[in-house]
Amino acid sequence: MLSMVERNIDELDTLLTQRVAPPPPRSNLSERIIEASLQSKPKRRSGFMQGLDGLADMFVLPRPAYALAAVLFLGVVGGFYYQVPVQDADDTYLDAYFLYMDDVAAGEEWL
Amino acid sequence: MSDIDQDDDEGLMARVNTGDHQAFSSLVRRHSERFYHVAYRMCGQQDEAEDIVQEAFLKLWHKPGSWNAERGAKFTTWFYRVVTNQALDFVRKKKPLAGGEAIERFVDESQNQVKKMQVAQEQDILEEAIQNLPERQKTALNLCFYEELSNKEAADIMGVGVKALESLLMRAKAGLRDELTRRNFIGLNEEGGNVEYG
Numbered sequence: 001m002l003s004m005v006e007r008n009i010d011e012l013d014t015l016l017t018q019r020v021a022p023p024p025p026r027s028n029l030s031e032r033i034i035e036a037s038l039q040s041k042p043k044r045r046s047g048f049m050q051g052l053d054g055l056a057d058m059f060v061l062p063r064p065a066y067a068l069a070a071v072l073f074l075g076v077v078g079g080f081y082y083q084v085p086v087q088d089a090d091d092t093y094l095d096a097y098f099l100y101m102d103d104v105a106a107g108e109e110w111l
Numbered sequence: 112m113s114d115i116d117q118d119d120d121e122g123l124m125a126r127v128n129t130g131d132h133q134a135f136s137s138l139v140r141r142h143s144e145r146f147y148h149v150a151y152r153m154c155g156q157q158d159e160a161e162d163i164v165q166e167a168f169l170k171l172w173h174k175p176g177s178w179n180a181e182r183g184a185k186f187t188t189w190f191y192r193v194v195t196n197q198a199l200d201f202v203r204k205k206k207p208l209a210g211g212e213a214i215e216r217f218v219d220e221s222q223n224q225v226k227k228m229q230v231a232q233e234q235d236i237l238e239e240a241i242q243n244l245p246e247r248q249k250t251a252l253n254l255c256f257y258e259e260l261s262n263k264e265a266a267d268i269m270g271v272g273v274k275a276l277e278s279l280l281m282r283a284k285a286g287l288r289d290e291l292t293r294r295n296f297i298g299l300n301e302e303g304g305n306v307e308y309g
Contacts, residue, residue: 016287029143034136038132
């Protein structure tokens, strides 16, 4: 036995098939369109512009999710190969030492 | 039959791309009526549906490069999208239909006057309920139910997955059922039997 909802949907399907067909177009639609198209010429692009379009097409990103994944991947790979410049511990010590000497040379007294 | 008439749509589009007006004419003669039906189902007005189709074909003539064969889409799939988008733009700009006044009615002449009025009234209610559906639900319903496209084709045209399309269809039907039940057009009585209407 059909459920209440199924019975309703069946009835709806029957109704939808009874929707009136669109009336035929009033004028001869095809000929009207063809005539209108004769009034204007298509805009043809120059060879150079077509080349530019072709170039732009190469950069179309059809799938945003893939684009995001590619950027993340490049970021991870880039991060993996990037080496953080490390300062030698001796250099750090020397810098601090000369800083101290400069302060003394300026004539400041110690407490 | 000329060579052009034997060409498939994609072959004709390749010719249109080179400025071949005969190929364009052939495409128009082949498809204008089908796309007029689509536009009419979307906007419910004869003149506007004709204008929508004309505009879509003229755009195609002026900028044939907007269809790119290399992307692999069938011409009809792509053009369905152009026409439905154009029709939706039209519907957005226009006020909603008032009581189905703008819908043309074609009723069998052999029916008596009372029956005719009843059928016309029912058709108005149905048409109004369909026209008042959210845009995407209405598009899905029109493509699958009246254009008899497969779910896959309709999903491609709308740029959604098949599951999403099926969900749109279900929601469209549920919305219609609620609206038509509210207006006593279809419905169930308390015992679960069908309520008579009309």
